[in-house]
Amino acid sequence: MTDDVKLLMLAGDYVEDYEIMVPYQALLMVGYKVDVICPGKKAGDKVLTAIHDFEGAQTYSEKPGHAFVLNADFDAIDTDEYLGLIIPGGRAPEYLRLNARVLEIVKAFADRPIASICHGAQLLAAAGIIKGREVSAYPACRPDVELAGGTYADIPVTEAVTDGELVTAPAWPAHPAWLAQFLKVLGANVSI
Template sequence: MTGTKRLLLLAGDYVEDYEIMVPYQALTMLGYTVDTVCPGKKKGDCVLTAIHDFEGAQTYSEKPGHRFVLNADFEAINHAAYAGLILPGGRAPEYLRLDAGVIALVRAFADRPLAAICHAAQLLAAARIISGRRVSAYPACRPDVELAGGVYADIAIDAAVTDGMLVTAPAWPAHPAWLAQFIAVLGAKVTLG
């Protein structure tokens, strides 16, 4: 990849562990600067993560995850400085969607590179930026997508969908698919060898 770009990753307590750790590490490995923020928390503070797994029950199971250290302050960010926004899932989107600053941030990326996985569709719906757009999410978020006017993409759990600059996926098994699609939306060229 040529050139360094900055990405913004929005976190909150009980964000899904894999959905914050893997994108942060993968995009950093590709040369991006990934600033991680959470409303009400500062650089150096932590968010608690939760590990969600699919173990044959009617819904996912949840276990304690890690303490993820934030590296930027939510209140100090300037969205114009970022090439894209990443919204991981877990339980965090449920309460983050009540924050007017979060909704304004998500709206600022409505026509810019934006990746949302799993329950992050709750943020997209609350920001009202998905009307008429094809959006994937964890299946329990289908009503949120449809009530916000989105077209729910019922895809495999390891797949992703791109609609313009918006990349969405149902859960962490889709990391290879959504990360590849998000990198393409960002205009990055990855060369191995």
């Protein structure tokens, strides 16, 4: 890999900490350049993150995470420069889907590699790109997937599913499977 192979990542305040930090660092590690953007923000600005954990309650718990420093300007993005898109979960997708430019960005990747995890399916659904596709997400997003015409993949929290160039997973415990499948879709040749 060389750093001229670029990926784009969408972020917003209260993105899930592990779902932005781990893929960002892992993809850098194998040689991709990953530009991370957020509406209304520029390179050097920060987004706040939240750590979601599974502690036996009816839903996940939420704790403050790290501040993530963005490295690209939202308003300057040209989607044609990127091989693929990463959509982390958390609470950010819930409100990012209300931004018309965010939806345009997601739609621009409809026929390219996309890795979406957890609540990222809310952006896929809002962009209208999952009709007829198998999609995993956090279980509370099942209605979003199904109302958008997708088939919800009810898989273990440690697994991921690939449908064409779309790789999805329920939550951060799936990182090993999710990132491995995304790298395969990207055409990466990574082995130890």
